[in-house]
Amino acid sequence: MEEEHVHNNDISEVILTEKQIQDRIKEMGEEITKAYNEDDDIIMLCVLRGAVLFMSDLAREINLPVVFDFMDVSSYEGTSSSGMIRIIKDLEENIEGRNVLIIEDIMDTGLTLKHVIDLLKTREPASLKVATLLDKPDRRVEKEVSADFNGFEVPDKFVVGYGLDYKEKYRNLPYIGVLKKELYT
Ligand code: IMP
Ligand code: MG
Numbered sequence: 603m604e605e606e607h608v609h610n611n612d613i614s615e616v617i618l619t620e621k622q623i624q625d626r627i628k629e630m631g632e633e634i635t636k637a638y639n640e641d642d643d644i645i646m647l648c649v650l651r652g653a654v655l656f657m658s659d660l661a662r663e664i665n666l667p668v669v670f671d672f673m674d675v676s677s678y679e680g681t682s683s684s685g686m687i688r689i690i691k692d693l694e695e696n697i698e699g700r701n702v703l704i705i706e707d708i709m710d711t712g713l714t715l716k717h718v719i720d721l722l723k724t725r726e727p728a729s730l731k732v733a734t735l736l737d738k739p740d741r742r743v744e745k746e747v748s749a750d751f752n753g754f755e756v757p758d759k760f761v762v763g764y765g766l767d768y769k770e771k772y773r774n775l776p777y778i779g780v781l782k783k784e785l786y787t
Contacts, residue, residue, distance in 0.1 A: 613779035620776040626753045631663020633751055643667040645695055645702045650674040652707030655765040656735045671695045687717040697727045707765045708736040712744030
């Protein structure tokens with residue numbers, strides 16, 4: 603198995619293998635490429651830090667001129683939402699009249715994305731779309747936010763790997779797994 607060389611004893615169950623993730627990202631790249639005009643330039647806006655791996659793999663599957671930008675917002679402490687969202691690092695580009703594609707690792711309550719979308723809308727982009735790798739619909743609080751492009755729906759379990767962390771660890775796992783319950787409270 604491709605996972606063996608990175609087997610991690612803190613993971614109770616692998617829910618998405620490296621191959622499943624990479625195959626889906628290829629499809630998403632095609633979907634996204636088709637959703638725009640071929641000469642549209644796109645600002646891929648990575649929400650730090652969890653979406654870094656997804657952004658870098660997805661970008662290589664999008665056949666459009668893209669620009670990278672990054673923003674950092676605080677949302678989570680440990681495994682539950684603090685309800686507080688704060689902009690730690692704003693993006694660098696002027697997005698007025700431009701196509702912005704927000705890249706997120708997971709949409710959980712939706713509070714983070716709602717806040718980011720509301721903020722970016724005030725800057726009047728030509729278009730504003732969202733691509734998330736994972737969606738945990740059971741936990742949604744902000745019912746009106748949804749992803750234009752989503753990789754996978756996941757059950758209401760705390761997952762790590764492929765960018766997603768628990769206290770900043772496990773981001774480098776190439777697959778997504780459930781963290782053993784005894785490791786967090
Ligand atoms: P939301 O604001 O509740 O939608 O949460 C979004 C952020 O919470 C994501 O960008 C993740 O950083 C984090 N998050 C939510 N669920 C998980 C999870 O299962 N594992 C790791 N991080 C998560
Ligand atoms: Mg996070």
